[in-house]
Amino acid sequence: MERAKSRKPHAIMIPYPLQGHVIPSVHLAIKLASHGFTITFVNTESIHHQISTARHGDAGDIFSAARSSGQLDIRYTTMSDGFPLGFDRSLNHDQFFEGMLHVFSAHVDDLIAKISRRGDDPPVTCLIADTFYVWTSMICEKHKLVNVSFWTEPALVLNLYYHMDLLISNGHFKSLGNTLRNHACLILDRTCLDNREDVIDYVPGVKAIDPKDLMSFLQVSDIDTNTRSYRILSKAFKDVKRADFVLCNTVQELEPDSLSALQAKQPVYAIGPVFSTESVVPTSLWEESDCTEWLKDRPAGSVLYISFGSYAHVCKKEIAEIADGLLLSGASFIWVLRPDIVGSDVPDFLPTGFKDQAQGQGLVVQWCCQMEVISNPAVGGFLTHCGWNSILESVWCGLPLLCYPLLGDQLTNRKLVVDDWRIGINLCENQMITRDQVSANVKTLMVNGETSSELRNNVEKLKRHVKDAVTAVGSSETNFNSFVSEVRDRIETKLCNNVNGVKLNGLEF
Numbered sequence: 001m002e003r004a005k006s007r008k009p010h011a012i013m014i015p016y017p018l019q020g021h022v023i024p025s026v027h028l029a030i031k032l033a034s035h036g037f038t039i040t041f042v043n044t045e046s047i048h049h050q051i052s053t054a055r056h057g058d059a060g061d062i063f064s065a066a067r068s069s070g071q072l073d074i075r076y077t078t079m080s081d082g083f084p085l086g087f088d089r090s091l092n093h094d095q096f097f098e099g100m101l102h103v104f105s106a107h108v109d110d111l112i113a114k115i116s117r118r119g120d121d122p123p124v125t126c127l128i129a130d131t132f133y134v135w136t137s138m139i140c141e142k143h144k145l146v147n148v149s150f151w152t153e154p155a156l157v158l159n160l161y162y163h164m165d166l167l168i169s170n171g172h173f174k175s176l177g178n179t180l181r182n183h184a185c186l187i188l189d190r191t192c193l194d195n196r197e198d199v200i201d202y203v204p205g206v207k208a209i210d211p212k213d214l215m216s217f218l219q220v221s222d223i224d225t226n227t228r229s230y231r232i233l234s235k236a237f238k239d240v241k242r243a244d245f246v247l248c249n250t251v252q253e254l255e256p257d258s259l260s261a262l263q264a265k266q267p268v269y270a271i272g273p274v275f276s277t278e279s280v281v282p283t284s285l286w287e288e289s290d291c292t293e294w295l296k297d298r299p300a301g302s303v304l305y306i307s308f309g310s311y312a313h314v315c316k317k318e319i320a321e322i323a324d325g326l327l328l329s330g331a332s333f334i335w336v337l338r339p340d341i342v343g344s345d346v347p348d349f350l351p352t353g354f355k356d357q358a359q360g361q362g363l364v365v366q367w368c369c370q371m372e373v374i375s376n377p378a379v380g381g382f383l384t385h386c387g388w389n390s391i392l393e394s395v396w397c398g399l400p401l402l403c404y405p406l407l408g409d410q411l412t413n414r415k416l417v418v419d420d421w422r423i424g425i426n427l428c429e430n431q432m433i434t435r436d437q438v439s440a441n442v443k444t445l446m447v448n449g450e451t452s453s454e455l456r457n458n459v460e461k462l463k464r465h466v467k468d469a470v471t472a473v474g475s476s477e478t479n480f481n482s483f484v485s486e487v488r489d490r491i492e493t494k495l496c497n498n499v500n501g502v503k504l505n506g507l508e509f
């Protein structure tokens with residue numbers, strides 16, 4: 001037993017193969033390694049290929065600089081996601097997610113078996129996988145690993161998915177499976193899928209939430225979408241209930257009620273924000289533009305930073321209205337528009353002449369180092385799709401937000417930002433976005449006035465909570481240390497249970 005106790009924990013980490021999941025996972029890997037873990041970090045070959053392409057050459061071992069600067073034991077490997085490198089995952093989104101649902105686990109199984117066979121020192125004892133994966137408990141049981149789920153969205157969103165059964169039984173979310181059970185609806189009449197529209201006030205830890213603020217996947221009335229996303233969600237959020245630990249990239253003080261409700265069910269730790277302002281690990285999937293020169297002589301707080309993240313798409317019409325609204329507002333801006341923002345088959349999406357008209361006022365880039373740009377004193381506001389990383393990063397930099405949620409958790413995140421914390425405003429009030437609304441709201445955010453200063457005061461308060469949380473005595477740091485100690489104990493217990501001649505991933509007793 002003593003031999004087992006003195007060994008370092010060795011965790012395999014598998015982020016979801018999307019930018020907004022890879023970035024916090026990389027930071028978590030570094031944090032765990034600096035607390036004595038050995039980490040084997042796994043990117044899909046496709047993600048590795050995109051990182052390499054963005055850097056115009058093979059990115060190699062992305063942790064090599066972090067390893068030598070911090071003497072961290074992080075190993076790096078890649079695995080197939082089941083599709084060839086040339087397969088356009090953005091364009092063939094549905095097919096890709098079917099693969100994630102049905103094929104990915106076989107590759108994970110293979111990889112873990114391979115790592116176990118080669119007898120790594122220390123042996124693998126733990127798996128840290130993204131909460132959206134549907135296979136984690138099955139893999140952990142098979143390979144006798146401690147199961148850690150990493151949640152990269154707000155605790156509120158986890159809490160709502162966690163209680164999907166309540167939403168279904170109360171008629172606020174009618175899954176297709178539920179509908180099919182109802183014989184009267186067998187004709188698949190769309191009205192059968194209409195969800196209740198009154199306020200949801202029965203989810204533990206959620207005071208009240210309007211159904212329009214639920215994650216988009218729980219608001220669908222389209223049958224095909226409903227079946228596909230429901231199959232992933234129902235499996236993943238059943239599976240998370242079997243995790244030994246759940247790590248959330250959020251802050252206890254920001255979401256105490258949802259966290260308490262979840263903590264009453266299983267060990268859930270708020271350890272966020274998990275990011276570093278000086279990361280040496282390449283993670284960008286697109287080539288970054290350097291905006292420093294452009295920002296150099298801009299007055300403090302004068303530039304609006306705009307990004308819709310790495311995943312969601314925006315249609316050409318919306319881009320045109322935002323573009324015109326920006327010109328009308330007269331505000332300076334940096335606008336990140338990734339090449340597949342409309343679709344990877346639509347290369348030209350900006351209105352003709354926009355770049356010329358915006359010269360001097362704005363800069364359009366395909367990607368940048370967001371943390372570096374929004375930390376620049378010239379930046380004074382953030383027009384965002386409400387991705388959770390962007391919200392945390394914006395709060396960290398004390399920037400108020402202009403919210404344009406597009407899908408998934410972004411709709412729920414908007415509620416936190418605008419309604420609960422009052423650190424942002426909506427870009428538009430109803431579905432249809434217009435240039436006049438864009439211009440008016442950009443001005444409200446960027447030009448000094450009552451609303452702008454109230455938002456700035458509120459975001460400063462939140463920023464203090466977030467920064468305090470990661471100090472040595474702060475909640476996130478304390479939670480992280482408890483997790484490290486608990487996971488070590490759990491590994492030991494697991495090893496004890498496997499004693500008496502059983503060999504666990506190459507570890508002998």
Ligand SMILES: O=c1ccn([C@@H]2O[C@H](COP(=O)(O)OP(=O)(O)O[C@H]3O[C@H](CO)[C@@H](O)[C@H](O)[C@H]3O)[C@@H](O)[C@H]2O)c(=O)[nH]1
Binds near residue numbers: 371387
């Ligand atoms: O030019 C850019 C734009 C973004 N980023 C970074 O990319 C990440 C983007 O993450 P996020 O803001 O969360 O947006 P998405 O990429 O859209 O993230 C996905 O993952 C998030 C976390 O699970 C979810 O909240 C989102 O809804 C989902 O779309 C952030 O760390 C940004 O700093 C850059 O470095 N450069």
